[in-house]
Amino acid sequence: MKIVDAKVIVTCPGRNYVTLKITTEDGVTGIGDATLNGRELSVAAYLTEHVCPLLIGRDAHRIGDIWQYLYKGAYWRRGPVTMTAIAAVDVALWDIKGKVAGLPVYQLLGGAARDGVLVYGHANGQTIPELLDDVARFLDRGYRAVRVQAAVPGLEKTYGIGGNSAGLTYEPADGELPSEHVWETGAYLDFVPEVMAAVRERFGFGFHLLHDVHHRLTPIEAGRLGKSLEPYRMFWIEDPTPAEDQAAFRTIRQHTTTPIAVGEIFNSIWDCQYLIEERLIDYIRTSVSHTGGITHLRRVFDLAALHGVRTGSHGAGDLSPVSFAAALHVDLTVPNFGIQEYMGHLEPYQEVFHTNYTFTDGLFHPGDAPGLGVDIDEQAAARYPYQRAYLPVNRLRDGSVHDW
Numbered sequence: 029m030k031i032v033d034a035k036v037i038v039t040c041p042g043r044n045y046v047t048l049k050i051t052t053e054d055g056v057t058g059i060g061d062a063t064l065n066g067r068e069l070s071v072a073a074y075l076t077e078h079v080c081p082l083l084i085g086r087d088a089h090r091i092g093d094i095w096q097y098l099y100k101g102a103y104w105r106r107g108p109v110t111m112t113a114i115a116a117v118d119v120a121l122w123d124i125k126g127k128v129a130g131l132p133v134y135q136l137l138g139g140a141a142r143d144g145v146l147v148y149g150h151a152n153g154q155t156i157p158e159l160l161d162d163v164a165r166f167l168d169r170g171y172r173a174v175r176v177q178a179a180v181p182g183l184e185k186t187y188g189i190g191g192n193s194a195g196l197t198y199e200p201a202d203g204e205l206p207s208e209h210v211w212e213t214g215a216y217l218d219f220v221p222e223v224m225a226a227v228r229e230r231f232g233f234g235f236h237l238l239h240d241v242h243h244r245l246t247p248i249e250a251g252r253l254g255k256s257l258e259p260y261r262m263f264w265i266e267d268p269t270p271a272e273d274q275a276a277f278r279t280i281r282q283h284t285t286t287p288i289a290v291g292e293i294f295n296s297i298w299d300c301q302y303l304i305e306e307r308l309i310d311y312i313r314t315s316v317s318h319t320g321g322i323t324h325l326r327r328v329f330d331l332a333a334l335h336g337v338r339t340g341s342h343g344a345g346d347l348s349p350v351s352f353a354a355a356l357h358v359d360l361t362v363p364n365f366g367i368q369e370y371m372g373h374l375e376p377y378q379e380v381f382h383t384n385y386t387f388t389d390g391l392f393h394p395g396d397a398p399g400l401g402v403d404i405d406e407q408a409a410a411r412y413p414y415q416r417a418y419l420p421v422n423r424l425r426d427g428s429v430h431d432w
């Protein structure tokens with residue numbers, strides 16, 4: 029089944045998304061998410077200039093072979109741009125295979141291993157009372173797991189805080205040039221236990237509580253944070269330190285039983301190997317769209333399963349609905365599934381992406397449409413042209429650039 033067309037669609041319905049669309053000689057189409065937040069056009073160009081010409085004439089059924097051809101054939105391996113581009117091809121080919129077979133992708137991956145996919149939502153607030161109201165909204169909507177972030181007093185801007193009461197519209201990317209935030213570790217470390225105490229005091233322990241540190245602490249500070257949060261029985265703290273320094277996670281482990289989740293900026297199994305094999309983390313958070321697609325993500329998850337590490341895939345709003353659907357198909361099937369992030373997407377995304385996934389009682393299901401169950405409306409996409417946007421930059425009070 030020959031590939032006759034491969035094209036890149038860049039659109040901004042609420043935020044920027046890059047989508048690869050592959051068409052076969054029989055007219056079957058498949059789509060994959062190629063969005064890399066703040067660096068979108070690099071992946072778009074990688075695909076258009078270097079990958080799409082290689083796809084024409086290839087057999088769309090040979091997913092593994094095409095993966096290896098793109099990975100090994102480029103000579104320059106790994107990296108977010110390359111692995112996001114390969115992921116888009118891979119996911120689009122799984123979509124095609126599902127459509128040809130008349131089966132949802134999760135059936136091709138072995139079928140459902142659970143009834144639905146546990147997700148966590150994003151509650152946030154400028155103040156603790158505002159955060160508590162947002163947590164209440166998530167629990168009312170049936171969420172069984174909630175990530176909480178509150179603005180640190182004294183800091184003008186804190187990661188993870190949106191301007192919207194629904195909690196779904198937190199969007200970090202800024203137009204034209206990046207905004208700059210100021211960060212103070214001391215204020216943060218003193219404040220977070222107070223936040224978790226307030227949440228548990230008001231809502232009890234009957235749901236999972238998560239928090240994203242977003243790479244800002246040193247190992248010993250992360251150990252202190254984890255220890256101070258132990259009474260609140262966190263599901264996890266995420267990205268406590270910048271994960272390039274992987275041996276640092278040993279220090280965190282020595283000081284706390286709070287579970288650790290890492291991986292949203294990883295893009296290959298090689299990035300995950302040490303943390304998983306040394307059992308330094310509890311959840312691996314790589315995403316389908318930044319880690320080489322369904323084919324490669326399953327290898328990461330199998331490696332994790334061997335070492336008692338569960339999955340917790342990244343699912344921020346800058347991963348498109350195509351990516352979210354692909355993640356749900358994988359999540360439904362893997363033995364070591366842990367949880368899936370669900371941040372939601374900004375309107376008018378539904379004009380552009382038509383989805384089939386459903387949410388019931390805290391669990392998502394990818395639906396039973398053949399393939400991924402997501403489609404892109406190209407005419408609608410064309411109404412929302414790309415707008416350059418950047419993630420913020422963080423500085424300490426003395427002006428030093430810090431991890432954002």
Ligand code: GCO
Binds near residue numbers: 065242345346369419
């Ligand atoms: C998360 C992430 C995001 C990232 C974003 C960057 O846990 O969802 O940390 O909020 O900041 O995906 O593009």
Ligand code: MG
Binds near residue numbers: 240242266267292
């Ligand atoms: Mg995160």
